[in-house]
Amino acid sequence: MSLPHILLGLLEEPASGYDIKCEFEQSLSFFWSAALAQIYPALKKLEKDGLVTSWQEPSEKGPARTVYQQTEKGREAFRDWLEEGPQLNTERRAYLAQAYFLAQSRAPDEPRSFYEQLRDDFRARANRLTALEDVWRDDHGPAFPDNLTGQALYEHMTFDLGQRVFRLYVDWAEDCLARIDGAEKD
Amino acid sequence: MSLPHILLGLLEEPASGYDIKCEFEQSLSFFWSAALAQIYPALKKLEKDGLVTSWQEPSEKGPARTVYQQTEKGREAFRDWLEEGPQLNTERRAYLAQAYFLAQSRAPDEPRSFYEQLRDDFRARANRLTALEDVWRDDHGPAFPDNLTGQALYEHMTFDLGQRVFRLYVDWAEDCLARIDGAEKD
DNA sequence: TCGACCATGTAAGATGTTACATGATTGC
DNA sequence: GCAATCATGTAACATCTTACATGGTCGA
Numbered sequence A, B: 001m002s003l004p005h006i007l008l009g010l011l012e013e014p015a016s017g018y019d020i021k022c023e024f025e026q027s028l029s030f031f032w033s034a035a036l037a038q039i040y041p042a043l044k045k046l047e048k049d050g051l052v053t054s055w056q057e058p059s060e061k062g063p064a065r066t067v068y069q070q071t072e073k074g075r076e077a078f079r080d081w082l083e084e085g086p087q088l089n090t091e092r093r094a095y096l097a098q099a100y101f102l103a104q105s106r107a108p109d110e111p112r113s114f115y116e117q118l119r120d121d122f123r124a125r126a127n128r129l130t131a132l133e134d135v136w137r138d139d140h141g142p143a144f145p146d147n148l149t150g151q152a153l154y155e156h157m158t159f160d161l162g163q164r165v166f167r168l169y170v171d172w173a174e175d176c177l178a179r180i181d182g183a184e185k186d
Numbered sequence C: 001t002c003g004a005c006c007a008t009g010t011a012a013g014a015t016g017t018t019a020c021a022t023g024a025t026t027g028c
Numbered sequence D: 001g002c003a004a005t006c007a008t009g010t011a012a013c014a015t016c017t018t019a020c021a022t023g024g025t026c027g028a
Helices: A003-010 A017-028 A034-049 A072-083 A096-102 A111-141 A150-185 B003-010 B016-028 B036-048 B072-084 B094-100 B110-140 B150-185
Strands: A052-057 A067-068 B052-057 B067-068
Touching: A003 A017, A003 A034, A003 A072, A003 B094, A017 A034, A017 A067, A034 A052, A034 A067, A067 A072, A067 B094, A067 B150, A072 B110, A096 A111, A096 B003, A096 B150, A111 A150, A111 B036, A111 B072, B003 B016, B003 B036, B003 B072, B016 B067, B036 B052, B036 B067, B052 B094, B094 B110, B110 B150
Parallel strands: none
Antiparallel strands: A052 A067, B052 B067
């Protein structure tokens, strides 16, 4: 029940399905992922329900863009969702389920290579978020991030969490690798 | 595509649908949640595919228990899943999407109460995991957690991550509350 | 006797994934 | 000419959620 709400939130500003896909990949993937094949039908349904409107715009390359934006009704529906309070218990991280069961693997080397992959991926994501933050810093001057307000403040707080979490994951993966090596010695 | 695999992993030991629901609530909810209405059909499908077998057992209270366990074929399918490497990009945390868009809320007090709820919930979960760990410690003696091997080692590493993450979330939520208060003063 | 817990499920509808299908533009 | 990127979708299938349905045991 959340993707339509997330789309609605993004459509405070006009955007096409393709634009939204890029936003997911670039910045939202830390807490949500969605593919084009899910985004297009969801936008159509929002439009059918009167929560967004759309129009065509020419594109520089490729076919015409269908651009969507919140309607007043959509804005209210979105705010209702925010005011429901935090939607907890939506955790879904398959890699942690795998980590939990790693003792059942056949290949004796699997746990090590698994955690190495985790560590490398998390490190790359932490760096990607840090790079995104550097771009922001350039736009906002030396008082960044203390001078942020409104939308930018809340976006930054979420990004900040992403960086903290990914760094924690990297440290954890390294500690796990050390423990695996330690347990093998016994 | 992950719930069937998680069920298979749990069914290294015999368990009923109800037992599995309890395991999700107790210890797996940190990284995955599943309801009974999802578990029962999933178990039936695994049985139809020959990945688990089932038998009836009398229950002390209530109706007979249908107990399931991995077959050899199920065990192999599970190991294949482990060896696919970490399934990344399965993140789905609705509350972070809400946090990202909090500037769009109507009620000026919404961000504060939202982050307070997050902080309190995370603190409760961190404490719950710590309590679970204390039970383990009693079972494993003073060398815990360094004396863990096999399944228990990997379970503990995942629990350890849960505790670290929840503590980080609590600190983050408190920092966010301070930032919200700071931004309101301006 | 009432609520909490044990224990099973089904049905309908919403949501998400995978594979397929199309076609223009830009840079190498 | 080929791959990447821009840009749109549909169809079939798998998965998940919400609501409904049933009934026994235990303790307050």
